[in-house]
Amino acid sequence: MSLSKMLHDIGEKGLVERILSRITLGPRHVLPKGDDAVAIEFMGKLVVSTDMLVESTDVPPGMNMESVGWKALTMVVSDLASKGAIPILYLISLGLPRSMTLEQFEAFWDGLEKAARCYGGTIAGGDTNEAQEVVVSCVGIGSAERVVPRSGARVGDVLATTGLFGRSAAGLNALLRGVEDVDESLKRAVLKPMARFREGVILAKYATSCIDSSDGLAVSLHELAKQSGVGFEVTMPPVDGVAKKFAEKHGLDVFDLVFYGGEEYELVFTIGRNDLEAVRKALALVNGELIEIGRVVPRSEGITVFWDGERIPLECKGWDHFKK
């Protein structure tokens, strides 16, 4: 069958057959593939998350369908990772336009599969529908030994992240404005983001609180602070050097890129100072990093950042769907 065909040529039945031909279930699965539901034997702490990716709001120019698949799965793995969970299975609910080509669909599914191979866990089932634009709702189900809440940060804890910030916002800016001469790492942050799935499991043993930074660093810090009833002092902002250079060249505000951007899949967490070295070492074993950015302070002190020699309050803003 030629790949230039579209979904309305093969119909839903044909599409479901294609999807089923690409699904292989593991031994823990109780039902065969293609049944009404997915079923497994499970014992322990079950962690579930779902994220929707919508073409008109989440897919910038230059992002192909393989990237869309990769990103959809990454979003949900990042949520699981922030709670210390290892992905076990995924369900993929799709809304697709009838004019989508099979080539586009296969590329999309390639992206999902590559991500699942990278992060672990089985794409086990889902649902297909016709819609006016591409909508991917990805469900991730994972298992955790210890589930890390957003609410456990204690005054005196170290505030840290798994990476530097600013790349996604810079990369998105470059894609939206069609800037060609841009460092690969910035584009990659948008088109092939990595969830910190290995780091999450390690952090779960030590972290007092954890959140993923997909809504932006500022929003993540405000959420952790609110849920934990504490404040933060960010003394060493985690500025990505390449993003900074891009910002300076193109007249963008570095602070904005770092704190108020979004779609950055780092983990933001707090740990006791005594655990700092142990966590650093454990993270190094998976090529991960602990970047200390500040400390937990009493709620009354709010959230402040040392920037250019000044101490400034951090606003709670980032990407907001719906807002004008």
Next chain:
Amino acid sequence: MSLSKMLHDIGEKGLVERILSRITLGPRHVLPKGDDAVAIEFMGKLVVSTDMLVESTDVPPGMNMESVGWKALTMVVSDLASKGAIPILYLISLGLPRSMTLEQFEAFWDGLEKAARCYGGTIAGGDTNEAQEVVVSCVGIGSAERVVPRSGARVGDVLATTGLFGRSAAGLNALLRGVEDVDESLKRAVLKPMARFREGVILAKYATSCIDSSDGLAVSLHELAKQSGVGFEVTMPPVDGVAKKFAEKHGLDVFDLVFYGGEEYELVFTIGRNDLEAVRKALALVNGELIEIGRVVPRSEGITVFWDGERIPLECKGWDHFKK
């Protein structure tokens, strides 16, 4: 706050706050609400399903937002029920247009909540996004003592359903054509369908195979037959009397309504003849019915229906997204 406001007036943050104010988690939940994921302690057979409801294809004229919420949850509960699972929790992933009013949103959430109260299980979290049309992806997570596959029907088993067919297709026809003078039960089948959640758990103790009929009775029978490697002889087609009357009055084909309609949330199942009376009695305790419609025959005999004194082969057709 006035309800005539729209989502873009309150923004995603405001919407998430509204949703969180309507969520109450139970004691098995390990994480507080509004965290990156939902987490529970679990042991046993975990059954997961996801279904997407898309405004442009799944919402007929006359269906209000409360019905949309009700139906979205019903779809996923029906899947769980067909596998013998009791719903534990739901995650709701939303794509919503920025022009949606708060009144519409609250009505939608009312529908979700009413359905969850009816079927059991907690609405525990989800995800909000902007989209060009209303897209609801509902994840249902349930627990089963025995998971009933599609694949266990044996030659000689009784073929049965939990209800009669034709109401949804007739009701949809009435709504699409704006027919006013129509029996309430037909409209109700479209606007407030019921999942057979009580029946599913009872059937799980006895059924050799089970499927929900949301893709239509013919498709459901073909799926059960294929997965089980058997054929079916439908000797007593489960024709709903009111739907039949509607069809006759409006010149519609009764056979089409009963077998080739869809969105009918009955369970279609097979059981050993020896269990027939026990199941009837158990179903009666929850005001459920077992409607015997035929029997399981060898694969070579295919799927046939006795209709108007003739034995006719049943085609595998029903609603197909994408198809022209």
